[in-house]
Amino acid sequence: MRDDLLHLAQHLTQQGYLLTLESLTAQYAHISEFATQEIAQLVQQVDVIIVMGGDGTMLSVARSLGDSQVPLIGINRGRFGFLTDLRAENMLSEIDAMLQGHYQAESRMLLSAELQRGSETFVMGQALNDVVMKSSVRLIELEVSINQQFVSRQRSDGLIITTPTGTTAYALSAGGPILHANLQAIALVPICPHTLSYRPIAVSSDSQISVRLLHCQQAQLSMDGQAKMELQAGDLLRVARSRHAVNLLHPQDYSYFERLRNKLHWS
Amino acid sequence: MRDDLLHLAQHLTQQGYLLTLESLTAQYAHISEFATQEIAQLVQQVDVIIVMGGDGTMLSVARSLGDSQVPLIGINRGRFGFLTDLRAENMLSEIDAMLQGHYQAESRMLLSAELQRGSETFVMGQALNDVVMKSSVRLIELEVSINQQFVSRQRSDGLIITTPTGTTAYALSAGGPILHANLQAIALVPICPHTLSYRPIAVSSDSQISVRLLHCQQAQLSMDGQAKMELQAGDLLRVARSRHAVNLLHPQDYSYFERLRNKLHWS
């Protein structure tokens, strides 16, 4: 990793680009040859962020963007990446082409969530993949409303509220459909529902989703796989499309469906 | 049925509405007291069509609309109706209220399909629910493209291309997700796919979907459950959103989610 980072950084510098490393990355990789900056400042000041790692790293950077609209380029390391779509082997030539303007830009929606407990409201931040309520013990009971309309009362292991981006991640394992990344939709995917006819449902991305927790034990709220809060009966979770989005840059020959075929071993 | 029809027709006439019966219905029900007209003319000349029957009847009327935008009201008879949402018991008061302007209007997208075989192109018409390619023998092999981009080659019993309306019909039995009726999307739901990771996928409703039949035996193309054509290897099916839509009128207190709860026995 360190070698690839150095290699890329030197290459970009030679090309005349002004390069800043995220400070924790520089520290972790023992690289001191380049300017560094903390992520919160970085996202406000650069023209593009190049992320090297897996989808988890992309998710983590996406959560750090705040109101910055700086676009992200992902270079894949390790396991197959859905968001990190440049392969390390030929990253230099691909990056060069992209920085010269040969790319596909794509905007991915984020979810924002807040939790109301009694008179308190907790702002839970944003998710590029999903917002999940899940119990480690058997059943939770919850009540879902969309745009103030009652949808259903469910007994299940939990509920996944997912962006199109998230439908190829955890929600897929729970039996959810694939929503194309550019579909303006949010999907609700129940986890092991008690009633077999509770099926995944996709609604318009401008929907206001509320979930009231009626009964739970040791249930967690997590976002993009990060535990956020222990849930309590009575909690009210509100999820909606964030006014921010994540801007991804893909290589010119990027194909969503090709990614899908590779990830799901359709051959 | 005849009694309910007569009852409704007399009631509407007494209210001063000008009423025309669809001619086959009048003939079948032995009703001769009212003016009749064939469906093709009817849809061009009336202000609203009231359909009495089940969802199949609604689908059949919807296919007869051509370029007419006349709205439909459905009165349910028999099995639970998803599209026919007035119950026969209190139809008079509900119809009165709706004709006085107390209704929710909703536009439902249609799919249009054409089949290319060699140099010939067959126009297959429109579907409110779904376009289905399916074999009665084991496997068909087909290749799906969306907006000229290759998606996948599949071996399966068949493929369902469905509107949001159709996702609560046949596609649901095949493991498809529910797409809210107002979502601008089309779903592709494989039927018993050989590869277990071929999962339902929803794409934007402005997508151009092509399916090339590579291999089949005794496969049928059907639309809204009506057999349309025996398929042959080499056939190319093109499906896209129709420029027409079906306009439904619902009672003032109509709730999509309540329909869903009732139909799927969520309670």
Next chain:
Amino acid sequence: MRDDLLHLAQHLTQQGYLLTLESLTAQYAHISEFATQEIAQLVQQVDVIIVMGGDGTMLSVARSLGDSQVPLIGINRGRFGFLTDLRAENMLSEIDAMLQGHYQAESRMLLSAELQRGSETFVMGQALNDVVMKSSVRLIELEVSINQQFVSRQRSDGLIITTPTGTTAYALSAGGPILHANLQAIALVPICPHTLSYRPIAVSSDSQISVRLLHCQQAQLSMDGQAKMELQAGDLLRVARSRHAVNLLHPQDYSYFERLRNKLHWS
């Protein structure tokens, strides 16, 4: 509940049966008119145990049986019972008939489990439904072997090892098949597996199942829905058919398939 209990107890006493109440039940229901005994002694000394409650109560009594072969009769209270198959409404006449010998006897297999951690072995007891390893955070990684043969390495939310009895409980929500209660089999049902082709698998009931936990966070071992132990990476779980079984007595007209139809709303 107290009224029904008293009513049944008085009725049986009048019929000349010698009746003992389980001591906690008597205490909880404030009944002091009858002899009481603790469950551990009770199961060794009576000819039949009548359980009043839901399936959870039956599961709890079943776990208390130790090596006793005393048969159980279940009277259902509350939610639909799969194991408690007498309805409270006509319990007196049904119980009378059964105690006079008009019943169907059925033996249901139990699973026994033990957990090996380093050099220690923890005996985890018995389960009538299932043994479950599950994480509240996203993924656990485990390796399954059957009769010392490597089966698979899985990344998932967890794994359910279930008796035929348990296949109509939690395992069904996770997508497992129904195994008829008299099938000599054990099913392994993955919970939200990362790899979509990991499907439920049923093996012979004399199989020795081992599960090695390779990676986990906040994962629990539970049996019949009761949390037993926090799991650690490296733990080895061994599950096999218990040498004990639970003997159920059903009314003469009991039908397994009728229970199934009612529970799953097949109508």
Next chain:
Amino acid sequence: MRDDLLHLAQHLTQQGYLLTLESLTAQYAHISEFATQEIAQLVQQVDVIIVMGGDGTMLSVARSLGDSQVPLIGINRGRFGFLTDLRAENMLSEIDAMLQGHYQAESRMLLSAELQRGSETFVMGQALNDVVMKSSVRLIELEVSINQQFVSRQRSDGLIITTPTGTTAYALSAGGPILHANLQAIALVPICPHTLSYRPIAVSSDSQISVRLLHCQQAQLSMDGQAKMELQAGDLLRVARSRHAVNLLHPQDYSYFERLRNKLHWS
């Protein structure tokens, strides 16, 4: 194929084995150097049959066995074989070892089926994988009984009745579980059932299964993927374990689970 056949035949003859080719195979491959016999006689007179091809070829030979108990060895050609487990590359050494007694013998159950229509009974033969009733148009309605007990009335695309061997074939695509090849069970797997709670169910292999066709259009009965008969409303299909079985010989190091991992791409 011809080369491999010749190569194997010459090798076995050199080893001193008495070899007979199935006559159609010899004709098709233009091989005239060896004795030939028709399949019906062959299965009665040889000590072992070596099948070269795919699983389809094995199924076809299995159906020709009649009451012969002659064991089968399968050499795989082409697509991955579940039943044909020797690879062509090293077939000579593997065959030698097996013919010298180094093998695992395994007996696989067959289903036998008969169809009653009015006063006529049609004997439908045997299946190693499955007996399938399926419609090319949307719904068939059927009623299932097991051992004269009513199980359910179903509306679906069809029903698969499968041996454990068949659970890794078509039934898996329809959402069925995997039943280990040595489990004494038969599974009933509905195809796209209208009611979402109709789930696959496995019953003991000594069960008598009857299916009454209540309503159908263009429905077919097929066995092991071979169309057998056009079905009619009123038909009664009876399926049970055949008194015959198929005896397979596997290489010494054969592992059922390894086959499964390879076929389902668990890695």
